[in-house]
Amino acid sequence: MSLIRRVWTPGAADEWRKEDWIAIVLSVISYITLTVGVALSFLLLTAGFIILGVSIVITLLMYWVIDPKLRMISSEYEKKQKDYLKRLEEIQKWEDQK
Amino acid sequence: MISFALLDWVWLISFTLLMVIFGMYFYRLGKRSESDFFLAGRGLPWWLPASSVYATHTATDTPIWIAGVVYKYGFAGLWYAFFSAWCAVSAFVSTKIFRRSLAYSQAEWQSLRFSGLGSEMLRGWVAGWQVFMNMFILGWVGIAMGKLCGLLFGWDLWLGLVLFTSIGAIYVLMSGYWGVVMADFQQGVIAFFIIVIVSIWGVVAAGGPDGIISKLKTYNSTCEWKVPAEIADQSRASIRIVDPETCKIYAQSPAPFVIQQHRDEEFFKWTEDRTLKLVTDVIPQRSQNVEILFPGVGDTLLAGYGYNVIWTAGKTGKRVNIDFSLDEGQTWANIDVNHFDGQSWRINPFSFSGFSKGRFPVAWFVTMMIIALIGGFGMGTSFDWYTEAQRIQSAKTVRDASYSIWAGTALVLIRNSIWAAAILGFFVIYPHLGRGTDYEMGWYIVGFKYLPIGMVGFLFAGILAIHLSTVSTQLNLGAMYATRDFYHHYVNPQASEKKLIRVGRISTFIILIGSFIFGTIIGEEITQWLIFALWIMAAGVWLPNILQVIWWRFNSWGFLSAWIANLGLSWLVVWILPRFGIIPELPDYIQFWILMVLNALIYLPVTFLTKPGNMDHLVKYYVMSRPIGFWGPVRKEAIKRGLLNPIE
Numbered sequence: 001m002s003l004i005r006r007v008w009t010p011g012a013a014d015e016w017r018k019e020d021w022i023a024i025v026l027s028v029i030s031y032i033t034l035t036v037g038v039a040l041s042f043l044l045l046t047a048g049f050i051i052l053g054v055s056i057v058i059t060l061l062m063y064w065v066i067d068p069k070l071r072m073i074s075s076e077y078e079k080k081q082k083d084y085l086k087r088l089e090e091i092q093k094w095e096d097q098k
Numbered sequence: 099m100i101s102f103a104l105l106d107w108v109w110l111i112s113f114t115l116l117m118v119i120f121g122m123y124f125y126r127l128g129k130r131s132e133s134d135f136f137l138a139g140r141g142l143p144w145w146l147p148a149s150s151v152y153a154t155h156t157a158t159d160t161p162i163w164i165a166g167v168v169y170k171y172g173f174a175g176l177w178y179a180f181f182s183a184w185c186a187v188s189a190f191v192s193t194k195i196f197r198r199s200l201a202y203s204q205a206e207w208q209s210l211r212f213s214g215l216g217s218e219m220l221r222g223w224v225a226g227w228q229v230f231m232n233m234f235i236l237g238w239v240g241i242a243m244g245k246l247c248g249l250l251f252g253w254d255l256w257l258g259l260v261l262f263t264s265i266g267a268i269y270v271l272m273s274g275y276w277g278v279v280m281a282d283f284q285q286g287v288i289a290f291f292i293i294v295i296v297s298i299w300g301v302v303a304a305g306g307p308d309g310i311i312s313k314l315k316t317y318n319s320t321c322e323w324k325v326p327a328e329i330a331d332q333s334r335a336s337i338r339i340v341d342p343e344t345c346k347i348y349a350q351s352p353a354p355f356v357i358q359q360h361r362d363e364e365f366f367k368w369t370e371d372r373t374l375k376l377v378t379d380v381i382p383q384r385s386q387n388v389e390i391l392f393p394g395v396g397d398t399l400l401a402g403y404g405y406n407v408i409w410t411a412g413k414t415g416k417r418v419n420i421d422f423s424l425d426e427g428q429t430w431a432n433i434d435v436n437h438f439d440g441q442s443w444r445i446n447p448f449s450f451s452g453f454s455k456g457r458f459p460v461a462w463f464v465t466m467m468i469i470a471l472i473g474g475f476g477m478g479t480s481f482d483w484y485t486e487a488q489r490i491q492s493a494k495t496v497r498d499a500s501y502s503i504w505a506g507t508a509l510v511l512i513r514n515s516i517w518a519a520a521i522l523g524f525f526v527i528y529p530h531l532g533r534g535t536d537y538e539m540g541w542y543i544v545g546f547k548y549l550p551i552g553m554v555g556f557l558f559a560g561i562l563a564i565h566l567s568t569v570s571t572q573l574n575l576g577a578m579y580a581t582r583d584f585y586h587h588y589v590n591p592q593a594s595e596k597k598l599i600r601v602g603r604i605s606t607f608i609i610l611i612g613s614f615i616f617g618t619i620i621g622e623e624i625t626q627w628l629i630f631a632l633w634i635m636a637a638g639v640w641l642p643n644i645l646q647v648i649w650w651r652f653n654s655w656g657f658l659s660a661w662i663a664n665l666g667l668s669w670l671v672v673w674i675l676p677r678f679g680i681i682p683e684l685p686d687y688i689q690f691w692i693l694m695v696l697n698a699l700i701y702l703p704v705t706f707l708t709k710p711g712n713m714d715h716l717v718k719y720y721v722m723s724r725p726i727g728f729w730g731p732v733r734k735e736a737i738k739r740g741l742l743n744p745i746e
Contacts, residue, residue, distance in 0.1 A: 014724050016726050020190055020191075023190050024186070028187065031180075031511055032183075034512065035511045038511075038512050039173050039516075040173075040445070042297070042516055042518075043301070043522070044308070059508075070497040071497055073194070074496045074497040074498075077198060077496050078495060080722075084722055092587055092591060093591040093592065
């Protein structure tokens with residue numbers, strides 16, 4: 001079994017798995033390196049360009065880890081969305097339920 | 099005041115027309131349904147809400163705020179603006195959960211997550227609070243625009259407020275959220291261009307990147323000092339620079355200087371000029387000795403005014419404390435602790451001043467990171483959540499919603515960093531400014547002073563773009579709460595789509611008028627009180643905002659009690675108890691932890707002493723939203739009812 005799961009079933013994609021946690025950690029590191037990297041790069045500091053490069057790599061890695069799971073969640077959810085919207089409007093029209 | 103050349107007017111008028119016409123163009127789409135007027139029919143690809151997140155959070159007061167913290171703290175000031183990083187976690191947690199709930203607003207989400215009377219009370223409270231806050235924010239950014247126009251063109255305050263907010267209202271009234279989001283995309287592109295161009299100009303004006311770095315390395319040390327207003331007229335004062343660990347005195351004023359209560363304009367200007375000359379011209383000494391350059395012998399300072407204490411950066415070590423005395427050195431009061439010597443610390447984003455002391459302590463940084471990042475697991479832990487929630491629901495899929503929030507915030511962080519580089523350039527040119535009101539205008543000053551003729555109109559068009567994007571969002575968002583959560587839910591649940599859009603437009607107009615009233619009455623004190631109100635929202639209800647997402651047993655009564663308790667506890671901890679000397683005045687990050695714990699002592703017992711939410715309601719919510727966290731009993735019930743597959 002591979003370290004990062006890339007093929008998802010609808011049921012498994014809906015669960016919280018390690019790929020979610022990996023994406024969250026990478027996302028945080030990406031934001032921090034992006035903030036520091038851009039500021040230092042604007043002053044043409046070498047460290048800035050390196051940190052910015054790290055940020056881009058981490059962002060791509062995050063996308064690679066989480067995108068298959070997000071795609072599966074979205075496609076499955078869209079099939080049910082119409083029914084859920086109907087329920088939402090029923091709650092909104094609460095007088096009918098009284 | 100500035101004067102516009104013909105080319106400036108061409109830039110300004112064409113951009114304004116372009117933005118407004120572009121927003122109005124979507125009139126036909128906006129009037130189709132309530133969902134179109136407030137969520138663009140829930141059909142947007144990720145990059146459109148992303149650009150809206152970025153454009154909305156770039157307001158006329160944002161560069162003022164960023165300039166203030168970066169001028170004061172250097173690149174470490176970037177962490178003051180890092181609270182938006184809650185989206186790093188939220189994009190893959192609460193954004194996903196909220197998008198799956200399909201709630202129009204955070205208020206509506208309360209009635210999906212909770213049940214019974216408590217949920218209705220929460221919905222009403224959140225919606226009412228939001229309508230009020232939307233009006234306040236509109237008044238706040240509107241008056242910032244009024245002040246800017248007063249500064250640039252000499253207009254009356256109300257004219258800039260009313261004129262430019264009304265321009266934004268035109269396309270919001272016509273096209274609703276379709277107009278907002280489409281204009282936001284265009285305004286975001288314009289604003290980003292302007293920010294990059296002005297910032298490059300700022301860096302070049304300061305001598306380029308190399309010039310900024312070399313000047314920061316050779317400049318004398320400076321430290322901001324607001325002379326206490328209560329110091330008696332003609333007091334004689336001294337300054338000293340001390341080692342924080344050994345208490346060794348590095349330098350002390352050779353003779354006292356004078357502090358006076360009344361302002362002498364001629365002298366005032368002389369002092370300002372002398373300060374600038376000292377910081378920029380006096381070559382730092384390379385000996386062990388440190389010399390205080392300002393305030394010096396013969397100087398007279400104004401009580402209640404801000405200055406920069408200046409001393410030659412010697413080989414003193416990394417940090418120093420700066421004290422002042424009013425009794426010829428008998429007793430000393432602190433101006434700043436653990437202040438970095440020299441200026442090169444300004445390019446280090448991690449220039450901490452100690453664990454809990456000084457202007458940039460590690461404890462503050464850690465608290466801020468926890469608030470921002472852990473806050474991403476909840477909903478409403480940041481005030482920006484409420485605008486983001488609308489963008490999340492307007493995305494066409496769960497995946498688009500996640501990416502829109504992530505990318506929009508990444509743009510916000512990039513923008514902050516670009517601004518920060520320009521502000522360092524501004525510091526190099528104007529290192530003597532000791533008052534926030536002077537240096538907070540740094541980015542605008544760079545733009546209006548250094549851009550060539552013909553580009554100033556381009557800059558003002560960019561400022562207008564960031565103003566309109568914020569104004570249009572707040573107008574439409576406030577109208578959504580008023581229409582969806584009040585009118586549609588309580589007043590007329592059977593209303594037709596046509597009627598709802600009409601109510602949406604009327605609500606937009608009422609909020610517009612309300613914002614004018616707010617804008618004209620907003621003073622420094624009111625602003626401080628309302629910032630305090632926002633702080634109340636952040637501190638005590640931060641954890642409940644997370645618990646409502648991750649813990650099934652947390653019920654509406656627990657959440658309501660957290661809100662109510664927080665109102666009282668915030669007053670006690672922040673104002674009342676320090677005022678009576680019962681507790682000392684605490685730094686904001688310590689107040690945060692105290693409020694969090696005290697509040698929990700109230701809402702946790704309330705939660706456990708009241709019944710859990712209705713299980714039918716919770717199961718429906720769980721199956722639909724699939725929240726993270728402690729939902730075991732609800733999940734079991736869903737499996738029992740055959741709504742979830744047990745092997746998943």
